[in-house]
Amino acid sequence: MKLYLFSPIEKKYREEFNHHTMLQNIKVTAFISLTVAITAMTVRVISWIVPYQAMVSSDQFNEYRIINNYTIITSTLFAGLLFFIWKKSAPKQQNRYHFISILYSLSFIGSCMALTFVAQHNPKNTMTMMLLGLISVGVLLVYSLRNLLLVAGSTIVTFMLFFHIFQLSADTRSLNYVVFWLIITCFLFISRLIYSYHANYFIKLKTIEDKNREIEKANQLKNKILAIVAHDLRNPISGIRSVTHLMQEYPYTKDQEEKYLYWIMDACKTADQIIEELLMAAKQREADLLQTDYVSLNEWLKHVRDNWLQQSNFNRDIMLELPQQELKARIHTGKMQRVVDNLLHNAAKFTPAEGNITLGMQQYRGGVRISVTDTGIGIPQELLPTLFDQFTASSRQGLNNEPSNGLGLHICKQLVQEHGGSIYVSSEENQGTIFNIDLPFTLL
Numbered sequence: 001m002k003l004y005l006f007s008p009i010e011k012k013y014r015e016e017f018n019h020h021t022m023l024q025n026i027k028v029t030a031f032i033s034l035t036v037a038i039t040a041m042t043v044r045v046i047s048w049i050v051p052y053q054a055m056v057s058s059d060q061f062n063e064y065r066i067i068n069n070y071t072i073i074t075s076t077l078f079a080g081l082l083f084f085i086w087k088k089s090a091p092k093q094q095n096r097y098h099f100i101s102i103l104y105s106l107s108f109i110g111s112c113m114a115l116t117f118v119a120q121h122n123p124k125n126t127m128t129m130m131l132l133g134l135i136s137v138g139v140l141l142v143y144s145l146r147n148l149l150l151v152a153g154s155t156i157v158t159f160m161l162f163f164h165i166f167q168l169s170a171d172t173r174s175l176n177y178v179v180f181w182l183i184i185t186c187f188l189f190i191s192r193l194i195y196s197y198h199a200n201y202f203i204k205l206k207t208i209e210d211k212n213r214e215i216e217k218a219n220q221l222k223n224k225i226l227a228i229v230a231h232d233l234r235n236p237i238s239g240i241r242s243v244t245h246l247m248q249e250y251p252y253t254k255d256q257e258e259k260y261l262y263w264i265m266d267a268c269k270t271a272d273q274i275i276e277e278l279l280m281a282a283k284q285r286e287a288d289l290l291q292t293d294y295v296s297l298n299e300w301l302k303h304v305r306d307n308w309l310q311q312s313n314f315n316r317d318i319m320l321e322l323p324q325q326e327l328k329a330r331i332h333t334g335k336m337q338r339v340v341d342n343l344l345h346n347a348a349k350f351t352p353a354e355g356n357i358t359l360g361m362q363q364y365r366g367g368v369r370i371s372v373t374d375t376g377i378g379i380p381q382e383l384l385p386t387l388f389d390q391f392t393a394s395s396r397q398g399l400n401n402e403p404s405n406g407l408g409l410h411i412c413k414q415l416v417q418e419h420g421g422s423i424y425v426s427s428e429e430n431q432g433t434i435f436n437i438d439l440p441f442t443l444l
Contacts, residue, residue, distance in 0.1 A: 030082035037075035239311035321360035351376030366441035
């Protein structure tokens with residue numbers, strides 16, 4: 001156990017720990033004050049039966065009675081106030097009332113000290129009641145070093161001011177001074193030990209919570225990787241399967257063989273890129289390590305369109321709308337191709353054979369906008385807000401019952417955001433859908 005005798009808890013946990021101990025002190029002080037009030041009342045009732053007055057002098061009995069009345073009144077008031085704060089105030093608001101627990105600590109120690117002063121009419125007294133008060137506060141309450149010194153300092157000042165009034169014997173005063181400083185030393189040491197115990201326990205709990213969050217994050221990453229594997233690796237594998245089927249079932253020329261082999265190699269390259277990205281995700285690399293290439297977006301989009309047409313199972317054309325001037329940008333070609341492929345795939349799923357799909361690009365607000373436009377069945381308005389969520393309930397089967405796991409658009413959004421860009425959708429039912437990818441000018 002780490003000791004915090006002269007220092008506070010580590011800065012990382014300090015604010016939350018102080019908040020925790022303040023709430024705890026309010027609750028504990030409420031029960032202490034209630035217990036003291038009940039005890040003082042019990043002593044008062046017993047005094048009606050047991051003849052205390054005959055055992056001590058009249059002056060000393062009056063002093064006991066005044067202290068007893070003070071203890072009953074203050075403890076009852078503090079108990080009511082603290083229980084009200086505990087039950088009625090929100091946890092965040094209770095901290096502002098923490099000073100009340102300090103005030104009652106001082107009041108309780110003062111009552112015990114007053115009993116000690118009264119008892120010191122007896123020269124054999126060893127300040128038992130004051131010891132009881134200080135040790136009770138030191139053990140039951142968890143004070144920061146500043147508040148602890150405040151309580152100890154107030155106790156020392158009070159003792160020094162009033163002790164000589166009640167104890168006239170010089171020899172007894174000297175002995176009680178020594179005992180008093182021993183009590184204060186024990187009080188400070190015990191209080192800091194209790195603080196250290198609570199601090200170490202709190203840190204252990206927070207460490208466990210942090211580890212649990214890391215485990216949860218790792219599980220989320222695992223689920224994300226499995227989902228990406230299930231979703232994205234399907235496309236290149238399907239492409240390889242389709243080309244292999246063509247080579248097995250139909251005769252082909254040498255030129256066609258080279259084309260088929262090129263498609264297979266391109267699909268393998270896509271799969272390798274996906275696997276590499278999964279490994280990077282597993283290592284939790286930051287987005288600022290994104291490896292980009294400076295490419296002509298015009299030529300790149302043509303390649304993406306042609307490659308998608310070759311590997312997809314949709315027998316349809318994709319129109320291109322590109323600017324006359326060449327636009328260049330720094331992008332991760334593999335990741336951005338996955339984005340465009342997904343958008344084209346979705347457009348084909350929800351657009352009838354007689355409909356149109358257009359892949360376009362234009363300069364936009366100093367950057368570039370890549371768009372995928374279709375004249376398909378559109379997206380219902382109630383599905384748009386959650387369209388990019390992971391495993392979204394907005395996923396639907398295609399016109400030909402093509403499956404969807406609600407992950408593709410979520411992946412698209414993540415990959416676009418890695419480039420510092422944004423993705424938007426606008427759609428009307430039975431009118432069509434437009435997906436816009438806006439990449440910032442910093443990539444150009």
